[in-house]
Amino acid sequence: MNSIPIQELSKQTGITVRTLRYYDQIGLLIPASKTPGKHRIYSDVELRKLQQIQFLKKLGFSLQEISDMISSREWNWSTSLMNQLDFVHKEQRKLSQMESALRAVLHSIVVEGETSWAVIQKLIQLSGQDPSLKQSFRNQMFDEREVEMLSLLPNMNSADPDSLEWIALLGQLKRLMENSPDSPDVQRIVRRMDEKRLEHFEEEDSFVDKLWEIRKSPDQSEQMGLYPIEQELLEFMELAFHIYVTRKEEQQTERGETS
Amino acid sequence: MNSIPIQELSKQTGITVRTLRYYDQIGLLIPASKTPGKHRIYSDVELRKLQQIQFLKKLGFSLQEISDMISSREWNWSTSLMNQLDFVHKEQRKLSQMESALRAVLHSIVVEGETSWAVIQKLIQLSGQDPSLKQSFRNQMFDEREVEMLSLLPNMNSADPDSLEWIALLGQLKRLMENSPDSPDVQRIVRRMDEKRLEHFEEEDSFVDKLWEIRKSPDQSEQMGLYPIEQELLEFMELAFHIYVTRKEEQQTERGETS
DNA sequence: ATATAAGATGACGCAGTGTCACTTTCAAGC
DNA sequence: GCTTGAAAGTGACACTGCGTCATCTTATAT
Missing domain, CATH: 1.10.1660.10 (Multidrug-efflux Transporter Regulator; Chain: A; Domain 2)
Structure with missing residues (x-):
């Protein structure tokens, strides 16, 4: 020994x-x-x-x-191992939720441009509501196919590059609100937004229109569980978009395009 | 108020x-x-x-x-949010490791049939070794293409159905060791093992042979980081396999097959 | 014998409550 | 105004798994 x-x-x-x-x-x-x-x-x-x-x-x-x-001499290993595995899974779920909530705050700050308690308040509103209500509202407004498309939308708490660009674009747009909606900077952003829209929702104009209507109504947006975007920014965006689309059509006409 | x-x-x-x-x-x-x-x-x-x-x-x-x-009136939100996100990621990694270790123990118990400290001891040996040594040993024994194939091997700490079946088959085989290697029960298990081998490593006989040689040497198995399977079970398995392959060839000859 | 490293013991601190035990206050019915 | 029961108050201990003092004793090498 x-x-x-x-x-x-x-x-x-x-x-x-x-x-x-x-x-x-x-x-x-x-x-x-x-x-x-x-x-x-x-x-x-x-x-x-x-x-x-x-x-x-x-x-x-x-x-x-x-x-x-x-x-203990005779220990029931399988049981405690399975329990432990179960526990680990629960912890993992908790962490995932934390991660997603953290991302939501981070991204909201990007969009809002400034860091403030208002951001937190908005997210508290969002997270506080009953998810089943959200579900029923979505089902009520959209048909089955459209509900599926909803899951493709960019989202505040996801980390994919596509969502990230939307967030970044919104943030930039907000900082440009003092400019004119037809300024080149603004128009470039709107063009990029339109490109992204076409990438994911080409041929889905009716869906996009419906979504935009909801977006413009703060109440409906909230019921959908969408991150609240301030009214002014939405109006600015719509104006800029209108200008962009109008010019685009003009150019196509000039070039003699028919479709 | x-x-x-x-x-x-x-x-x-x-x-x-x-x-x-x-x-x-x-x-x-x-x-x-x-x-x-x-x-x-x-x-x-x-x-x-x-x-x-x-x-x-x-x-x-x-x-x-x-x-x-x-x-604090002016708080640096971004920094603390990012730090927190970082922390969450670290926790997630820890949990993943725990999960995989837990699975390893659970699966080892399935293979060993009995629950005992010996299982834990084996896994302590495995987890205690330096992973870089394992890496270099693998690179030394196998070429690049083969090293990639190694990652397709069934593994004690993974949860995919393929690995699970290997574990289950090994466990059953172990319990049948008192039978003769040419008993129908044993032969059915060996047949299933052979099927699975063909599914994943058809045309890779040299790779499989090399792997089997390592498996048969406890030292080399350990260096590879393979879960230690007791010598008797391996020999029993080899015997049963030999019988299985021989009969298979005989049948093909009887049927007048040439290849 | 003495210096010094290594060891021992004991206590506080951390985070966020649960749980007891015991005292006081509030509000309402009489 | 008095009684009563519910609600509120305070204070303390418990839990987990150590890190980190502070203070005292032992072992060991010169």
């Missing part, structure tokens, strides 16, 4: 001395013996046991659970 | 009375006033503030952080 002083054990396992003493205190890992001066002495039996403890900790079990597992 | 007693506030927000008192104590949410008898009285200002606190808690911030955010 080789005797291992506490610091040795600490080095070999990476567990701090403090923790080893704590494990002794709660009876999880008791040293093989002690010197007359009460210094702890471990053996390789304890070394192995400590490694087991480390491993079980990596699985996320609490020291209490580990203690039970180690002491 | 409407005055809200503590229980009212509790009901409206879902925060317990105890927690509200604690928030008062740490100065996070101080009631608007108190009755002469020291009962707390809140107003809708505090109601809104409490909702903000709830929201920020959903983002995973600590009460201290929330306190800072609320009290």
